Amino acid sequence: MQITYRLYVLIFVSIFGIFLSIPSLFSLNWGAKINLGLDLQGGLHMLLGVQTQEALKSKVKSIASSFNYSFDKEKIVINNFKSDDESISFEVLDENDYAKVKEIINEIKDLQIEQNASFFKITLSEKLKNETSKFAIEQAVETIRNRLDLFGLSEPTVAKQGEDNILVEIPGVKSAEDEQRAKDLIAKAAHLQLMEVDKNKADQANTLTNAQAAKFGDIILPDVKDSNIKYVLKDIPVLDGSMLVDAKVGFSQQNNQPVINFTLNAQGAKIFADFTAKKIGYQLAIVLDGKVYSAPRINERIGGGSGQISGNFTVEEAHDLAIALRSGALLAPVKVLEKRSVGPSLGADSIKQSLSALIGVFVMIVLFMGFYYGISGIFANIALISNIFLLISIMALFGATLTLPGMAGIVLTVGMAVDANVIINERIREMIRDGHSLKDAINDGYKNAMSAILDSNLTTLITSAALYAYGTGAIKGFAVTMSIGIVASMITAIIGTHALFDLFLGKIQSSNNTKLWFGYRRN
Template sequence: MTPTALWKRALILIFCLWGLLAAMPNGFYPRVEAHNDAVTEIEKAEGVATPEQEAARAGWPSFLPSALMNLGLDLRGGAHLLARVELADVYKSRMDGLWPEVRDALRGIRDQVGAVRRAPSPDGVLRVTISNPEAMPAALAAVQALATPVTSLTGVGHTDIEVTSDGADIVVQLSEAEKRATDDRTMQQSLEIIRNRVDQAGTREPTIQRQGSDRILIQVPGIGSAAELKSLIGTTAKLTFHPVVGRTDNAGASPGARNLLLPSLDEKGIYYIIEESPVVTGEELRDAQPAFDQNSNPAVSFRFDGVGARKFGDYTTNNVGKLFAIVLDDTVISAPRINQPIPGGSGIITGSFTIEEATQLAVLLRAGALPAKMEFLEERTIGPELGADSIEAGKKAAIIGAIAVIAYMVLSYGMFGWFANIALILNVVIMIAVLSTIGATLTLPGIAGIVLTMGMAVDANVLIFERIREELRAGLSPAKACEAGFDRAFSAIMDANITGLLTGIIMYWVGSGPVRGFAVTFTLGIITSMFTAVYVTRLVIELYLNWKRPKAIVV
């Protein structure tokens, strides 16, 4: 048997050794998972660790691989939510944000339209009353000039707003094309923000996908309960900066038209009256990081983008000496006095924060504010007991399948059957190693794919061994028969595995959910079984023949 090149032997052995090391953390799943979570939390806190986190981090050697197979919702338990996005909130926000621009546009022709004021209107509609209705054509033209093209493929040729007149009122609302484009943007933005929040919170492999026109499905394995997931996702983290009109200790005080009465976070019993329209918002925030103030108390530093920095700088320049409210989720967390202009567009949020609260707030601000409120239509908590039962059932199936395959190979091929079983065990180990390394999620159908792969993994060995039998019957020596068996069975092995590989790829491409979970492990198993059945088995047989140098072999 022609010896395998030294460099090929080295590569095969190195890859097998890597597989053993990379799969090893899954044998100590709870300990390694606690280690990984502790490392993530310490990094988020910029190196600050609690004694519990230090103990968890020390529970697994840092020089060993620590990647784990992610367990799906059916194996690990977790939370399931179905939420509806209130898209009408976005229309209202757009109209509220458009009012200052409409007001400024009409002020430019004030000598024609007269006094301008905002009239009561339903949400999503902006009504503006002018005192000189005879100038309505000029007013409509001025407002229509604010329209911009719809930025979507389906909205080509349309503008974003419709401007009409109703007596002395100008009526502005979003066009149908812009509503469709806004719906798509809102849903996409909501998906990304939820994904950012869930990922940065340290959970693993969430399923977050759009369903229908206004619904989002959220499934997060490993989280404690649906309520915990709701509290994380439902936290708006909407940061805004408002001019302060006044402050009071009367919770029932009337703030006045276009003003808001909001409670103070630090000053118990104190309420701030602020202007409803913010100067800058969290949408113009570029970065937010946990920090410390001048008194070494936890805080959050922030930095605006170019547009936000200009607005922030202009306002602080023109309002030195006035109070400026920093509002988070309808609560005034700070209302500092503007002592000097702040042209750089950066600052710091102080309050009664712990390190954990400052870190979490920075995470939420970086992820951004949800563009609209969400109503949770369905929520379920899948307990770990169900997942444990599924894992136990999967283990039993895998063990029974492995014993059956190992026994069949030994009974059919004797010593060579043991060689094939060594390759089979390495195949499963390498599969687990690859799944852990690439961060794939293992589900119950995925376990079925692994069990099926164990049966298919020895198909190549069966073809090789049967071919070796034929060559031995033809009178070849053991070494020549083994070499011919591997060489002449290779084309049949390749054909069979390519068709299986194409099937797995198509299942992953057109399937979803459980089908994809099965396709991942099935496809990966075909690739790894090709390596172990052909190269590992050949190397083992070659080492055996060179060591024993038998005059005859029984296959």
């Protein structure tokens, strides 16, 4: 018997594969396990539409807020500062400030400026509108993915579909309560704004109409607890959630109720501090998704860039809202275009059918290899078993999600894994047929087969990489399974079987029975 490094490699990968596959195969509570996709364990499937028009409105509001702060900082006197869904307008009272106003406006690229004497009107260019809409969709995909990850859901699929739709698949959502929480978390805009209460119009909140309030540059919003309570707020926010960097659940010192403590970035903290220093005695409303959560009176300058949102939350509601704030507001709201729940029984049927296909393929390959190639075919079967365990263990180690296409990838990998050994065995037979010694036939057989094996596996890996780069959830699962299976087969089919030939080389030479060992009788 000849023991080489190849045998140690085979033993190591076999033990490694078997040990790390056990938690996934037997659903144990310890160790890394493969996650099952939506089509295998059931869950929630949704198609969302992104309302990009709302992103354009938010962009205008955000720019208006920035202008308002800059004009105030530069002590530029502005009259009739207004913002609607498409434009910002104002009047500059001192013509000596015109150049400085234009300089502030030009700091934001791709804005269109209309000036008529002292009157300025700012609108978004078509280029900026397109960029804003595109970014809103990309940001929605990323934000929803972050929210679901923070929510603790394993391997959700969130991908852009078409021009302005988003596909969301969440495996493992089985109860109606979990489904509703996931839907609420996905759809929540989580648009935070700090807005000044109009001190002069505060007592007219229930008598002013929205149109009348708009003429004064105001907006009327309801209280989150009681919609009959209204607030008249300055339409231009002091700052918004884009300056928020953190949000955590805490508990109020007054009543021990859950609250959300938020922190602003450096720019937001400075704006907040400057505003509160100038507006002592005024009210500042904390607005979330168009509802006023609180409107505390400013008693002193507030530094540090932190604040608190209270609203009679349950702990669960506060936790979900903190996740939504922390992961970022949706620039454009989303609406559910299509929703369906995939039952776990359908997944169980898919698993059963896939396993039946895998077992059937495996049995036929094992019988064929043993019958056609003799003991060398059995060596290939041993390598094949090791390959399957290694594939499962690597997927479990990286927390990969197994979908129905992934199961198909495993079935295909079984066939591809043994293909390398077919090429090797045929090369060995050719060498025996040409009269080479058995030792030379084995060594040269591996050498001659290597180029064909490497070429075929490399092209398949390139294809898998392309599928992973440009495909969506299920296609990515197929690509990952295929890639891991190919790499694993290179180790087991080439190194593993060569190790077994090295181990039994003495017996092969002493018996000289090529029919038994290779399924081919030498003349």
